[in-house]
Structures are given as C-alpha cells and as structure tokens.
Amino acid sequence: VPKLYHWEPNQGSAAALICLHEKGVAFEADYVDVLAFEQVRPRFLAVNPAGLVPVLSDGDVTITETGPLVQYVDEAYAGPPLTPAAPYDRWLMRRWLKFAQEDFAPAISALGWRRHTAGRFDGQPPAALAKVPRPDRRDRWARAIAGDFDEEAETAGRSKLIREIGRMEDQLAETAWLAGETYSLADIVIFSMVNPVPELLPDAMNAKATPHVMAWLGRMRARPAVQKAMAASRTNDPAAAFAIGPEFVRWG
Amino acid sequence: MAVELYFFQPLGTNSGRVYLTLLEKGVDFVRHELDGRAFDHFQPDYLAINPKGQVPSLVHDGRAITEGAPTMDYIDDAFEGPPLKPSDPKARWRMRCWAEYIDQDFGPAGMMLNWSNVVRPFMGERSRDEVEALLKRVPTDERRRAWKRAYERVVPEAELAESRRRNEVGAARMEAALATSPWLAGDDYSLADINMFNFFSWMPRFQPDLVNAEKTPHAMAWLDRMEARPAVQQMRAETTGRRTPPQTGAETT
Numbered sequence: 001v002p003k004l005y006h007w008e009p010n011q012g013s014a015a016a017l018i019c020l021h022e023k024g025v026a027f028e029a030d031y032v033d034v035l036a037f038e039q040v041r042p043r044f045l046a047v048n049p050a051g052l053v054p055v056l057s058d059g060d061v062t063i064t065e066t067g068p069l070v071q072y073v074d075e076a077y078a079g080p081p082l083t084p085a086a087p088y089d090r091w092l093m094r095r096w097l098k099f100a101q102e103d104f105a106p107a108i109s110a111l112g113w114r115r116h117t118a119g120r121f122d123g124q125p126p127a128a129l130a131k132v133p134r135p136d137r138r139d140r141w142a143r144a145i146a147g148d149f150d151e152e153a154e155t156a157g158r159s160k161l162i163r164e165i166g167r168m169e170d171q172l173a174e175t176a177w178l179a180g181e182t183y184s185l186a187d188i189v190i191f192s193m194v195n196p197v198p199e200l201l202p203d204a205m206n207a208k209a210t211p212h213v214m215a216w217l218g219r220m221r222a223r224p225a226v227q228k229a230m231a232a233s234r235t236n237d238p239a240a241a242f243a244i245g246p247e248f249v250r251w252g
Numbered sequence: 253m254a255v256e257l258y259f260f261q262p263l264g265t266n267s268g269r270v271y272l273t274l275l276e277k278g279v280d281f282v283r284h285e286l287d288g289r290a291f292d293h294f295q296p297d298y299l300a301i302n303p304k305g306q307v308p309s310l311v312h313d314g315r316a317i318t319e320g321a322p323t324m325d326y327i328d329d330a331f332e333g334p335p336l337k338p339s340d341p342k343a344r345w346r347m348r349c350w351a352e353y354i355d356q357d358f359g360p361a362g363m364m365l366n367w368s369n370v371v372r373p374f375m376g377e378r379s380r381d382e383v384e385a386l387l388k389r390v391p392t393d394e395r396r397r398a399w400k401r402a403y404e405r406v407v408p409e410a411e412l413a414e415s416r417r418r419n420e421v422g423a424a425r426m427e428a429a430l431a432t433s434p435w436l437a438g439d440d441y442s443l444a445d446i447n448m449f450n451f452f453s454w455m456p457r458f459q460p461d462l463v464n465a466e467k468t469p470h471a472m473a474w475l476d477r478m479e480a481r482p483a484v485q486q487m488r489a490e491t492t493g494r495r496t497p498p499q500t501g502a503e504t505t
Contacts, residue, residue, distance in 0.1 A: 061342050068348035076341035087330035088315065094322040101356065136414055152397070159393045246356065250411070251364040251398060 002058040003028040008241030012066035014192035016054035019070040021225035023079035037128035067097040084182040093179035096186035104193040107161035109245020116240040172212035196239035259308040261285040263491040268450035275483040277333035294389040321351040338440040347437040350444035361418035423462040430470035
C-alpha cells in the first residue's frame with residue numbers, strides 16, 4: 001500500500017490526508033514533526049531530498065507537491081472522482097489549486113507563524129536548521145525564528161488573501177462548491193488552507209462578511225473524510241500547526 | 253463558438269505558452285494583440301475581461317479563461333485535437349510538477365532578472381508624473397509594488413543573486429530530466445514541454461555559460477526538437493520577440 005508522510009492535518013498535509021480518505025485509498029501514514037525538524041533527518045531526506053511534506057511513496061514513485069499530489073491520487077486510484085467533468089469547471093478547480101499555493105499558503109502561513117509558532121524558538125535557531133536543503137528556505141526559517149519579517153510582503157500578501165476570500169464568497173454564493181456544482185480537489189485544498197482563517201483573520205472571514213464561506217466551512221468540517229484526516233493530529237489543535245510556508249511569489 | 257486570445261506582441265513567456273498550446277491543439281482563434289509598452293493591459297476594455305490586468309486571456313463561449321498553466325490545461329480539455337497530457341498518472345504528475353516549478357520558482361526568477369535588465373531602464377525614461385499616473389492604473393497591490401520597485405530600482409543585489417542561482421538550478425534540472433527521457437514528462441510530448449519552452453528558449457543566448465552544447469547537451473537537443481515542430485515554427489512566423497526575454501515584463505503567470 002502507498003505510504004503518506006505527513007505532519008499535522010493542516011495545509012498540504014491536510015489536503016493529502018483528506019484526498020486519500022475521500023478516495024477510499026488504503027494507505028500507511030508516517031507522521032513527520034516539522035517543528036522538531038524531523039523532515040531534515042536522514043530517514044526522511046532519503047524519501048524526499050527536498051525535506052518537505054506531504055509526500056506519497058507509491059511503489060516506484062515518490063509523489064511530492066500538494067497540488068500535483070492530490071491530482072495524482074485522483075487519477076491513479078479508483079473511488080469517487082474529485083475532478084469535475086466539464087472543462088470550465090476543471091479550469092476553475094485548477095485555478096483554485098494554483099491560488100492555494102501562490103496566494104493562500106504564503107499569507108496564511110505568515111499569519112499562523114506569528115500567532116502560533118513565533119514564541120517557540122526564543123529567537124534561537126535549532127542546530128537542525130543547517131540541514132534544510134534549499135539555501136533560500138533555510139534563510140527564511142532563520143529569519144522567521146529571529147523575528148525578522150518582510151512586513152511589506154506580508155501586507156501585500158494579506159491583501160491578495162482577502163481578495164481571494166472575496167472571490168470564494170462570490171463563487172459559493174452562486175454554486176455549492178468552489179469549482180461549480182461538483183465537490184472537487186479545489187474544496188479539499190482550499191479548505192486545508194483556510195480552515196484556521198476565521199481565527200487568524202476574523203475580520204476577513206466571519207458569518208456576517210462571508211456567510212457562504214462559513215456555511216461551506218461547516219459542510220467541509222462535517223465530511224467523514226475531513227474528520228478522519230483531523231484524527232491524525234497529535235496535538236489536538238491542527239489549525240495551530242504552522243511552519244514556514246511557500247514563499248510569497250517574488251516577482252509578478 | 254469563437255475563440256479569442258488577448259496576448260502581448262512582442263510575445264512574452266506567458267502569452268507564448270498559451271499561444272503555442274492553441275497551435276499544437278490546432279484551435280482556430282481570433283488574435284488580439286496588446287502592446288505592453290503602451291499599457292494596453294491596463295485599459296478599461298481589457299480590465300473588463302481580466303480585472304487583474306494580466307496577459308494572456310482566452311475568451312471561449314463568452315467566458316474569460318485566465319492564468320497561464322490552468323488555461324493550457326483548459327485548452328487541452330475543451331478542444332478536439334492531439335492530446336497534450338500523457339495518459340499515465342505518473343507522467344501527468346511530472347507534467348504538473350513542471351508547471352508548479354515554472355510558476356513558483358523558475359518563472360519569477362527570470363522575470364525579476366528581466367525587469368532589472370529591460371523594464372527598469374524603460375521605466376527610468378519616464379517622468380515621475382507619467383509613472384505616478386501609470387501606477388494608479390495598475391489594478392492590484394502586488395503588481396503596483398512590482399512596478400514601483402522597478403521604477404525606484406530597489407531590487408537588492410542579494411535577490412538578483414538568488415534569481416541567478418535559481419536559473420542555474422533550472423538549467424541543471426532540465427539537463428537531468430532530458431538526459432533520461434525525450435520529453436519533460438517522459439516519453440510523450442506534453443504541456444510541460446510547451447510550458448518550459450517558453451521560459452527556457454532564451455537561456456542559450458542570455459545565459460550561455462549555463463546552457464550550451466557542452467554543459468547541457470540534452471537540453472540543447474530538446475530545444476532543437478522544439479524549434480523543428482510545425483507549431484513552434486508557426487508561432488515564430490506569426491509573432492515577434494520569442495528569441496529574447498519578454499520585452500515588457502508586464503505579464504505574470
């Protein structure tokens with residue numbers, strides 16, 4: 001059976017877990033504690049030299065990158081389809097997957113880090129940091145631990161996030177799910193990103209400002225696959241688990 | 253139903269990848285050229301199609317399809333013609349990883365270098381008033397910030413160095429992939445090749461120390477195979493600027 005390496009069911013790890021449960025794929029799970037830097041131990045780097053979760057080890061291939069990973073699971077396994085049939089709805093879905101990575105993940109990670117993670121390191125970088133494979137990522141960890149944030153980038157990122165939340169509200173006022181009338185990978189991946197947002201950015205996501213988004217969040221949280229995914233948490237507070245996210249798109 | 257494409261002429265990376273996908277698929281489309289240097293993409297008519305003021309936009313059945321890689325996927329899904337996605341899920345996964353890599357890493361790195369080489373001098377010729385007026389028309393905060401940084405010349409050397417490093421990693425990554433299979437996703441020509449071609453074809457000329465016959469022979473041979481394709485030749489014949497980096501840098505993914 002395939003093996004999923006994941007951290008707390010938040011962001012990419014949540015997306016991979018929910019997707020596998022929705023498809024009904026039998027899999028083995030291996031918990032990697034990212035704030036304990038288990039992702040840069042030799043045992044894990046042998047699986048993914050990039051030192052990132054989630055990773056699906058499936059026979060002779062190692063599947064990385066959240067968006068491509070969930071699409072792989074949908075295409076490689078039997079089970080209910082998680083991609084709509086109509087080309088326009090498929091385009092909507094893929095646009096959400098792209099925005100999840102480019103707009104949602106960096107901004108939400110920055111908010112989550114400040115709220116939940118910043119206090120954990122006392123400004124002291126752990127020795128394991130030196131093993132983070134990519135120099136730019138290592139540098140971003142070091143700066144975040146030192147409390148050195150790019151305020152301008154975070155502000156611009158937050159404004160993009162708020163714009164995208166508005167787009168979610170518009171879409172969900174029209175259709176039941178983000179890519180139209182069919183539940184899809186867009187719902188899974190965007191839910192995995194925004195699940196903590198009512199708490200992190202309450203002004204932008206609440207029952208008054210975004211009623212359709214809040215109702216959709218409720219439907220998502222009630223899904224058995226989502227509840228199974230959340231049960232993989234070891235902290236009992238997966239929405240508080242934040243490491244360094246993908247970088248804000250550097251240009252353009 | 254009519255298919256229309258709004259794209260930059262000279263053709264940039266993002267316009268090029270969608271344009272080439274339409275040609276490979278054999279789609280008949282109406283061509284609407286935008287002039288990036290005249291800021292056509294910030295005119296109200298165009299913003300009505302794409303409120304973010306980004307290029308290209310495909311209009312099909314009266315609906316605007318935007319964002320580079322998702323538009324390419326849409327073209328493959330919506331039209332008859334040769335399939336541009338492999339059938340094997342593992343090969344499809346590789347194809348999608350190239351799209352992610354281009355949008356998040358290789359593309360922005362090239363864009364940053366291009367802005368500092370091309371757009372910055374171009375903006376520098378403009379008066380402060382002209383630039384202020386332009387910035388007011390940019391529809392999104394992040395684009396306004398990019399234009400402002402280009403005008404004020406505030407891209408730190410460390411960031412440019414990081415972009416050059418990513419170019420170097422990209423050249424090595426291309427060579428490694430093409431040493432093991434003829435096309436980027438494996439045995440089949442796919443959207444990954446169309447996508448990367450538009451970001452990589454200028455490398456032998458502008459980064460000759462990174463991409464050349466000795467250092468990256470497989471990537472060079474792939475570029476030759478790409479150039480020989482009828483769709484690429486048609487794109488070359490119909491457009492200008494594909495042998496150089498994008499002229500305005502005003503496109504985004």
